[in-house]
Amino acid sequence: MQEFNIVTTDNGVTAGNGVVRNGSVKRDVSKKTITVAVAGNPNSGKTTVFNALTGARQHVGNYPGVTVEKKEGSCSHRGHKINLVDLPGTYSLTAFSVEEVVARNFIVDEHTDVVVDIVDSSNLERNLYLATQLVEMNVPLVLAFNMTDIVERRGTVFDIEKLSGFFNASIVPIVGTKGRGLGKLLDAIVDTVENPRVKDEHTVHYGDEVEEELDKIKPLLASEHSLGEKYGSRWLALKLLEQDKDILDKGHSQELIDAVAKSVQHLTKVTGDEPEILVADRRYGFISGACEEAVTNSVEIRHMRSDLVDKVILNRVLAIPIFAVLMYGVFKLTFMLGDPLMGLIESMFEWLSAFITGLWPIGAESAIKSLIVDGIIGGVGGVIVFVPNIMLLFFAIAILEDSGYMARAAFIMDRVMHKIGLHGKSFIPMLIGFGCSVPAIMGTRVLENRRSRLTTILVIPLMSCGARLPIYVLLIPAFFAAKWHGLVMWLMYVIGVVLAIFCAKLLRKTLFKGETMPFVMELPPYRVPTLRGVLIHMWGRSWMYLKKAGTILLGISIILWAATSYPKPDENTLAGLSAEQAQTTALRYSIAGRVGTAMEPAVKPLGFDYRIGTALIGALAAKEVFVAQMGIVYSLGESNESSQTLREKLASNYSSLQGFCIMLFCLISAPCMATLVICKRETGSWLWALFQFCGLTALAYLVTLVVYQVGSLIIT
Amino acid sequence: MMVRAENLSASLEDYLEAIFWIAQSKGAARAKDIAKRLQVKASSVTGALHALGEKKYVNYAPYDVITLTSEGLKVAKKVVRRHQILKDFFAEVLAVDADIADEGACKLEHSIPRPIVERLVEFMEFVEVCPRGGKDWIKGFIDQCKAKTKQKCEKCMNSCLKNFRKGKQLILNEENITTVADLKPRQKGVVVRINRRGAIAKRLAEMGVGRGALVEFERVAPLGDPIDIKVKGYHLSLRKSEAADIVITHM
Numbered sequence: 031m032q033e034f035n036i037v038t039t040d041n042g043v044t045a046g047n048g049v050v051r052n053g054s055v056k057r058d059v060s061k062k063t064i065t066v067a068v069a070g071n072p073n074s075g076k077t078t079v080f081n082a083l084t085g086a087r088q089h090v091g092n093y094p095g096v097t098v099e100k101k102e103g104s105c106s107h108r109g110h111k112i113n114l115v116d117l118p119g120t121y122s123l124t125a126f127s128v129e130e131v132v133a134r135n136f137i138v139d140e141h142t143d144v145v146v147d148i149v150d151s152s153n154l155e156r157n158l159y160l161a162t163q164l165v166e167m168n169v170p171l172v173l174a175f176n177m178t179d180i181v182e183r184r185g186t187v188f189d190i191e192k193l194s195g196f197f198n199a200s201i202v203p204i205v206g207t208k209g210r211g212l213g214k215l216l217d218a219i220v221d222t223v224e225n226p227r228v229k230d231e232h233t234v235h236y237g238d239e240v241e242e243e244l245d246k247i248k249p250l251l252a253s254e255h256s257l258g259e260k261y262g263s264r265w266l267a268l269k270l271l272e273q274d275k276d277i278l279d280k281g282h283s284q285e286l287i288d289a290v291a292k293s294v295q296h297l298t299k300v301t302g303d304e305p306e307i308l309v310a311d312r313r314y315g316f317i318s319g320a321c322e323e324a325v326t327n328s329v330e331i332r333h334m335r336s337d338l339v340d341k342v343i344l345n346r347v348l349a350i351p352i353f354a355v356l357m358y359g360v361f362k363l364t365f366m367l368g369d370p371l372m373g374l375i376e377s378m379f380e381w382l383s384a385f386i387t388g389l390w391p392i393g394a395e396s397a398i399k400s401l402i403v404d405g406i407i408g409g410v411g412g413v414i415v416f417v418p419n420i421m422l423l424f425f426a427i428a429i430l431e432d433s434g435y436m437a438r439a440a441f442i443m444d445r446v447m448h449k450i451g452l453h454g455k456s457f458i459p460m461l462i463g464f465g466c467s468v469p470a471i472m473g474t475r476v477l478e479n480r481r482s483r484l485t486t487i488l489v490i491p492l493m494s495c496g497a498r499l500p501i502y503v504l505l506i507p508a509f510f511a512a513k514w515h516g517l518v519m520w521l522m523y524v525i526g527v528v529l530a531i532f533c534a535k536l537l538r539k540t541l542f543k544g545e546t547m548p549f550v551m552e553l554p555p556y557r558v559p560t561l562r563g564v565l566i567h568m569w570g571r572s573w574m575y576l577k578k579a580g581t582i583l584l585g586i587s588i589i590l591w592a593a594t595s596y597p598k599p600d601e602n603t604l605a606g607l608s609a610e611q612a613q614t615t616a617l618r619y620s621i622a623g624r625v626g627t628a629m630e631p632a633v634k635p636l637g638f639d640y641r642i643g644t645a646l647i648g649a650l651a652a653k654e655v656f657v658a659q660m661g662i663v664y665s666l667g668e669s670n671e672s673s674q675t676l677r678e679k680l681a682s683n684y685s686s687l688q689g690f691c692i693m694l695f696c697l698i699s700a701p702c703m704a705t706l707v708i709c710k711r712e713t714g715s716w717l718w719a720l721f722q723f724c725g726l727t728a729l730a731y732l733v734t735l736v737v738y739q740v741g742s743l744i745i746t
Numbered sequence: 747m748m749v750r751a752e753n754l755s756a757s758l759e760d761y762l763e764a765i766f767w768i769a770q771s772k773g774a775a776r777a778k779d780i781a782k783r784l785q786v787k788a789s790s791v792t793g794a795l796h797a798l799g800e801k802k803y804v805n806y807a808p809y810d811v812i813t814l815t816s817e818g819l820k821v822a823k824k825v826v827r828r829h830q831i832l833k834d835f836f837a838e839v840l841a842v843d844a845d846i847a848d849e850g851a852c853k854l855e856h857s858i859p860r861p862i863v864e865r866l867v868e869f870m871e872f873v874e875v876c877p878r879g880g881k882d883w884i885k886g887f888i889d890q891c892k893a894k895t896k897q898k899c900e901k902c903m904n905s906c907l908k909n910f911r912k913g914k915q916l917i918l919n920e921e922n923i924t925t926v927a928d929l930k931p932r933q934k935g936v937v938v939r940i941n942r943r944g945a946i947a948k949r950l951a952e953m954g955v956g957r958g959a960l961v962e963f964e965r966v967a968p969l970g971d972p973i974d975i976k977v978k979g980y981h982l983s984l985r986k987s988e989a990a991d992i993v994i995t996h997m
Contacts, residue, residue: 159954553981554980
């Protein structure tokens with residue numbers, strides 16, 4: 031009987047054919063699909079190996095129900111098709127974080143044929159902790175000892191056979207970055223399927239006290255048939271003893287729960303430590319023992335080069351200046367390279383608009399034409415134009431991550447972040463927010479704690495992003511004398527940061543109250559990022575942005591276009607008006623205009639009139655649109671931020687205070703649609719995106735209100 | 747406390763010792779008993795008794811029993827004690843046979859300089875009490891002597907390490923107990939326990955910071971927090987508040 035295995039993507043498409051069978055039957059080795067789960071510590075080079083094995087044949091999705099990225103790919107070897115799933119990098123498989131639970135569940139639920147654990151052999155003992163847990167799970171295991179080049183250089187020698195015996199797994203030395211040993215790795219994978227090893231539950235011994243309690247619990251598991259079969263009763267008993275949240279949540283008989291509680295109490299009393307600590311210590315004991323026998327040379331391999339670099343980068347005096355320079359460099363580069371590309375795309379879209387317009391006879395009014403040119407091209411184009419900048423920011427983030435510098439940045443900044451109630455890892459995403467909120471929000475993935483992550487995501491838009499720049503550039507010279515320009519600009523950024531800190535603190539004290547997760551974080555050794563790795567990283571994220579933001583944005587752009595174009599005033603109303611004036615009237619007549627007018631009493635306390643209100647509605651799509659909308663409102667037709675006439679118009683119509691309030695409102699209020707969409711994606715629900723939208727808008731209203739009212743009082 | 751005896755000659759000390767032991771069993775000593783015990787001529791005994799009498803260590807009257815004065819008793823006891831300690835050292839620490847130990851004690855107690863003897867006595871007491879040594883240690887030595895072949899020190903050390911890691915061994919000197927947060931750069935320590943319960947303790951244990959792990963303090967972040975430590979061959983960063991819960995013995 032032939033057996034097939036399927037891999038389901040998040041779209042529910044099945045690759046391969048057939049149905050998954052439980053348990054093992056005699057396998058027909060010809061033409062078989064092998065499902066491989068690739069696990070490993072963060073920074074073990076797992077992704078590099080995955081990329082090397084799958085190349086372009088990979089795609090990114092999501093694990094169902096959680097905001098954890100799922101990468102799948104495939105390759106073929108010796109006539110077999112191998113489906114690889116890159117599990118999230120984890121230090122262990124206890125239910126500590128979502129990633130760990132996801133990884134564990136995948137191995138158990140998805141009938142993985144082989145688990146490959148990528149082990150950083152220059153960091154052996156800690157990396158073997160995960161391997162030990164995989165051994166406990168009794169899955170067919172292959173250990174890939176990565177970075178053997180570093181290990182060889184140090185003169186450390188592994189007795190592969192002995193280690194293989196200890197861990198009951200095939201061990202293959204590889205160098206992922208150079209592509210060495212990958213063929214042998216694939217061989218090992220296929221061999222493990224074709225000639226499976228004998229399973230041995232008792233590879234790791236947890237000490238007499240714990241073993242005794244395990245023996246007490248195991249018989250009680252007989253009532254939990256399905257779970258026991260799935261996981262193995264020893265493993266299940268162990269997890270219960272460890273008080274594993276995920277397993278406990280699966281529901282058990284009261285008798286079992288009581289017995290476990292008793293055992294836990296007993297162990298804690300006798301040894302002074304909770305069982306989970308005992309077990310963790312035992313695992314390391316097992317590893318120590320194995321290494322003592324099979325590894326020659328001290329296991330304390332020092333990463334000399336990395337340490338030297340850290341002496342400079344984490345130097346008490348130099349660290350922060352270096353950090354500042356690096357960050358400045360990143361932004362400068364992004365905009366230096368990005369702006370010309372932006373210009374290119376802008377021209378491209380202009381050409382496209384002109385071309386489409388040209389398809390209709392000159393002057394002809396057509397709904398479809400307007401829809402395409404103003405709605406679709408205008409709206410979506412306005413977002414696509416930012417893609418070069420976004421891609422460059424992702425590129426920079428990828429380099430920082432892969433090189434290991436990100437962790438250092440978090441290390442340096444944690445003190446400040448902790449005071450706000452956040453984690454050092456929040457700093458870089460917030461910093462990126464000054465460029466664009468989208469990559470910034472996507473960058474919050476590194477935060478393990480959901481509360482920290484949500485808080486960071488919600489306040490990121492307060493970091494004055496690049497799109498608000500045109501607004502400042504338009505308004506500041508209009509209302510303030512030259513000598514104040516720099517100061518006011520700087521003030522906007524500072525206000526944004528201050529509000530972000532305030533909001534973060536507030537959120538942490540109210541909605542996201544709770545103990546901060548431990549900071550405990552590895553400072554991985556520095557590595558030179560591979561170009562391929564960085565590009566794949568960057569492309570994956572950018573494509574996600576385009577796909578998700580693009581599709582939803584299309585819809586919203588069309589809606590907004592409709593709102594600003596319809597209903598149209600009839601011919602009579604427009605008679606005798608110039609083209610620009612006609613535009614203004616049409617705008618006023620449209621839904622957006624009417625809403626703007628209706629809103630006027632609401633925005634008056636802020637110092638706004640209907641014109642500003644209308645423009646703000648248009649700006650919902652993307653902040654830059656505000657400028658264009660203002661132009662239309664003032665009958666100036668096409669305008670951009672350097673339009674002097676628009677400035678003059680504004681100056682004559684509003685006071686400096688009002689001008690400042692406009693900028694303030696734009697700074698704080700809800701971010702562009704793209705941000706909201708990405709927010710939904712990263713938080714997993716529209717609720718949070720909505721909360722962000724309403725919350726920020728409300729905050730903007732409040733702050734502007736106060737500033738305007740108080741300001742008016744002071745000035746008069 | 748150690749009473750510094752006057753500079754009694756070696757032989758006079760022997761006499762005091764002999765009188766002491768005879769008096770122990772018989773109540774008082776007779777000259778001939780002393781002569782027999784020390785294997786000397788009666789005339790020598792007389793001479794010694796004179797000298798001891800002068801020093802007021804013995805009550806001596808011709809043809810009478812000899813007893814020790816209270817002073818004499820004190821000194822005798824001291825001499826006896828010293829002898830006993832040396833004998834114990836030879837018999838119990840160096841593990842030689844009892845009679846050879848006695849012979850050695852007799853010879854040694856007079857010929858080696860006092861300070862050495864006194865220091866040896868102190869050492870004996872130290873070995874008894876110090877947990878680093880103690881009975882196990884001596885036993886190890888005895889086994890070594892008996893075995894005649896050089897034992898593999900490695901094996902023994904491994905089992906000691908295992909025991910130590912299990913926390914069964916007493917903690918070294920109280921002064922060395924501190925926390926990771928109190929270490930200075932380049933200082934090392936061995937983890938004794940983690941004071942917290944729950945997520946942090948578990949996370950630390952999983953990252954390799956468990957009982958018996960060697961940690962080395964590397965640096966502090968520029969703003970004063972967090973800190974960077976080396977454990978199991980890699981760098982781990984922690985907040986000071988987390989580090990303060992990791993109790994170590996400083997090395």
